[in-house]
Amino acid sequence: MENFPEEFLYSESHEYVSVDGNVATIGITDYAAEQLGDIVYVELPKVGSLYTVGDSFGVIESVKSVSDLYSPITGKILEVNEALQDHPEMITESPYERGWIVKIEIDDKSELENLMKAEDYASFVSTLK
């Protein structure tokens, strides 16, 4: 059963955003991880690089597919989850905690209004089944 934490925001490309002050922690939802299957590689961006909404900031690879990671907001990469290099499977095992992917310094907080709340994302996902 999928779990979409209430306090997070969500994009249509299945990234979640957890906001803490000026910092957004970004990963992919458990629904997306389940769809990808066994995750075997994550290509992470460089710390300090800038992305605008919709930019591909990385790549996630399962046994059978290659998928881009899209930035749900504009900002600068503050930190990447280096542990994913050796343990990409953490994205499936713990998508909202140990499986986070990047932390971004939020450039413009008004962009967050374009993201979905948990309830809306859940109904969005139900249309994909």
Add this chain to the structure above:
Amino acid sequence: MKKTLLNEFHKNNGAKLIEFAGWEMPIQYTSIIEEHNSVRNNVGLFDVSHMGTFLVNGKNSLEFLQKVTTSNIGKIKKGKAIYTQFCNYEGGIIDDLIIYQVDNNDYYLVVNASNVEKDFNWLKNNLIDNVSLLNISDNTSIFALQGPNSFKIIEEYTNLDLSNIKKFNLFVHNYNNVDYIISRTGYTGEDGFEIIVNNSIAIDVWNKIIAIGKKFDLKLIGLGARDTLRLEAALPLYSNELDEKTSPIEAGLSWCIDFSKNFIGKDVLLKQKENGTNKKLIGIKALSKVILRNTYELFQEGNYIGRITSGIYSPTLNYSIALAYINVNNSKKCENTYKLSVKIRNNFYDVEVVNLPFYSRNRRV
């Protein structure tokens, strides 16, 4: 989309279904890596009924098969199977297949799902007198039971001593008065069996194997793990490694060709054997954590040298492996120890050329 007899079974057992060669087939039931490891370490069951089956019989069957294949079919006897290819007059591969000889002048041919119609037309156009060719694909199911414990399951299932059934041997078994083939062949690099069975009894046979398999913790395996298993064993896949512009020599299948007989494509292949070819199939491994994929380009000292045809993360080896074609002026000069680089999303990563197969159960660490 075509469906196998077991389509409902797959859905009820949690399969993710995809379209493959016009068929709705299971890509995975639980996880490709888990399914892969089940076959390597224990046993797994595949529904591969999308594959095509032709029946060739009549007193000139052998002469006909000698004409249309690269291998010497005269070297097998009743109860044996052989891997071979159909080539066109330019030496290009029309398809690769396994031929099962069930009796004198009585052969089953199992071909790739995507090539059934093309193969049948090619064979029909090259047919000789006193040979009957029948496409029984629509009435036939094919199952593969693969893995180190498959032998025990088949022994219990048949209630027979199968110690004389070696690799590439087959026997005819009977269920409810219907004969069908059990052969010690597969597409995983592991010990295993393939069952070629009329649809009238296929579901019963499948269910009986599942029932016996329960105590061996048999797992259902989808096409996803079938691909990772075959690639570790460096078994080629039609339309990836093999096509009508590629010869068996270029594809590393020279060992299949018997130049002492006449067959379609022989002249071109003989020239290639004598003069060498410009392209060659190689195996490579990634030296970092990147995943090699189909179509990625390869470079040697900055120059484009070839392209990957199949690439995966290898669950057994824990790094990425790939098959690729490289351009060589003379394949005889090609050594197996040099480094190349692969271009992935505009970055270059080192890869190493390695001997094939990547994995063999006989030299497992």
